[in-house]
Amino acid sequence: MSTPTRFSSMPYTGPAPTNRSPYIPKGVDAIDKRGEEIEAKIAAPYVTSVPGQDLPTFIVEREKIVEVLRKLKEDTELRFELPVDLFGVDYPRRPEGRFDVVYQLYSFKNNERVRLVVHTDEDKAVPSSLPVFQGFDWFEREAWDMYGIKFDGHYNLRRILTHEMFQGHALRKDYDPAQRWLLTEKDVAKIVPVVEHHPEDSDFEQVTLNLGPSHPATHGTLRIVVTLDGERIIGADTEIGYLHRCFEKMSETHTYQQVIPFTDRLNYCSAIINNVGYCMAVEKLLGIEAPPRAQYIRLVLSEFMRIADHLVCIATNVLDMGALTNFWYLFQPREEIYQLVEACCGARLLPTYTRVGGLSVDAPANFLDMAKTLVKKLPKHIDDAEKLLLRNRIFLQRVEGVGAITRESAINHGYTGPCLRATGVAYDVRKAHPYMGYETYDFDIPVAEGGDTLARTLVRLEEMRQSLRILRQAIDRGLPAGPVIVDDPYVALPPKEKVYNEMESLIYHFKLIMHGIQPPVGETYFQVEGGNGELGFHLVSDGSKNPYRVRVRPPCFAVYQAFRKMIVGQTIADAIATLGSLNIIAGELDR
């Protein structure tokens, strides 16, 4: 029997709906103060700070953006080195230009973020930020593809998520989504990788080989075009967008609650983490917090999902190297993790378990026992897998030094998650910006040196153990009592028996179904540590029931853009091994 959720027979007496009132983030004074400090440091007339935001935010003049980015990156006290996100927002008929280009940077040194906004228009090009941050390469292409924002000086500004025959820019508010664009085989872009260095003394002709989008090693829909000299790759290019599902466009026509199922399909190997990330972003915008019991269940399932994600990554990676048995050995525990998820909400791969303000249903009575059994079983599976891999010389030969990326390059490309930690940077959102009470748990951030495929595998293996450590502590603390969803009828649906028997609840139910959650006007960004790195949601609300803009910051997107550089000079087999170890999930990459 689940704990009965809220809604007494008394009418709700909390604050009135916040509809169309501005969003005031928590700790806004401190953020504004920090914003002024940074502004003073940059000391430029073309940077204006915007108070009242959840991150220090500045409006930068269009022509000066590269200069500001460089200053922020190279200032010895600021060191905003990690390019987190770049995206557009469309405000048609706005006098200062219809588009916002939003940049977000992170500083390892001060553990802080900064947001830069550039106003631009259809005919005004923004200088490309590639000379400073190579990690904005694909992000700029995406902004061009979705909004038609031009970037001056980008070497390859062509469509990335939609196809060549697509007309218009899909995320513009005046784009008619009913249009259909046909792509036939003859119109598919012919990609010829740039060969920077072809050895003169080579005995072979250059051969261009197309791997994917249907290829056994791409686990979905990635296309890699390589130019070969014998077996060696001398030039490579990647093409994505085959699994583009218009996540961001669809979100704008659905209510906040209806977006949750879409988030399942981002990184479908660890769907609950996506659910949690999105719901917590909306909760941040609403200024509410899920009850402790909901937070606890979210945390436990998130950690199990992280383990499942890493298991799948390692399993498929070694499968690509021809080690069949490890794959099945690692899928067994994943299966058991999904049984726990199934016991909670009835679904397995795409659970849609969380709701804004809590969870859809309470966890079953034996939730803790199931978790306990699982935590006892998992170490053996992980140890077995580790022994099968790390004591195997063939495996070690295949991964050592393969697909390596330097620390500087990884940071410059916007790497986060295990791929960044494999280069020795101890950055984890759970430590840097703790949420759901991660700060109260004792765990380490595993790092490895070298940034190669072996390092990534080692980091993932150790991260699973750290997740188990968190889970053990969580199980020792026990499941907090109480409801699993907030006591706010403007956010959460009343229980069915109340809806059937009480006028108040029926009205709340009707209002919420018909008019949805209506958060205050404003924008916010919230990040969680996903299976592949920092998964962020940037929400822009105009106070209506539909989000004005939902931006996902997909960790894969940043990671995969460096792939074509990582594999040049290596063999096809290395490229496949590298691809597997990066854990590229097309659902998240293409959205």
Next chain:
Amino acid sequence: MSATLPVVASLFGSIPEPMVQWVVWPTIKFVIAFAIIMGIVAFTTLVERRVLGFMQARLGPNRVGPQGILQFVADPIKLLLKEDIVPAGAQKAAYFIAPMLPIIPAFLVFCLIPFGPPPTFAITDVNVGLLLILALTSTGVYGIILGGWASNNKFSLLGGLRSAAQMVSYEVPFGLSIVGVLMLSGSLSLVEIVHRQELGVWNVLPQLVGCFIFLVAMTAEVNRAPFDLPEAESELVAGFHTEYSGMKFAFFFLAEYASMLVNACLIVILFFGGWTLAIAGKGLTTETMQTMGWLGLSLGFLIFAAKVAFFMILYIWFRGTFPRYRFDQLMELGWKWMIPLALVNIVVTGIVILLVRNGGA
């Protein structure tokens, strides 16, 4: 043999005796052996899937017949009924011939292999049997190269090229590893090699290094994991047989499994005493088996089958254990380790033989 089966032999009464001995009997034996081998090869695919399933904590095919035992019948039926697709840009003639090329030598070799105590279980006893086997098995690569090239597919071509380089490279240690055995037994006849072992010890003891090289080389020779680069699924889709479907694909498949069986038989004969279980002439020697009549001969065959089965399972075990080599690593292993090691083995064997002979003299 006419003494063992007088009734059957009398049917050939009108045919001259040499004809019966050299043509009729071998043909009958070969047809029987071919049918049995076909069955074994098909059955091996089922065994492989079940054993791999067992190793990988899953079930494997268990729906057709009790415990899925009829799966090996269902598979060929399915393949025979499949549409036979020829890619538009393929070299038609070569594309058709390619699947036949590996399967013919693979089955022809079985003529030369004694499955049990001679003469009943040996189809022929050619005095250069081993040489002939080596010659026949190495022709199998032509079909793969041709198939890879004729398909007009880059993946197939790469698979074919890999396979050519791999087979040529591993042919050398494969042949060199046998030389030690030949020096010990002084004969190229497989029956004779087994006979030497039952009088002394199994060759695996004096030729441990040779046996190890042979084991590795024979795995590489038939493109099995961890040397399955020509068909590396995750890299080259399916390598040389990417474009092959239906029974043409099955021919490649059968050839691979037949070659596996040939190599397993060879290693048993060369290094593990063939059908005998004897040391220094004591135990179950060929002679004892022959004196025991049909019972003894069947026993010899069963011993041989058990040993071969062990090596067939070993192949599957390899596949369940090892990741795949990378191509340059494979070449390095072949040329930098296996070939020098095999040469050293020959030299050491020669010196030891000389010393023993001189010491004995």
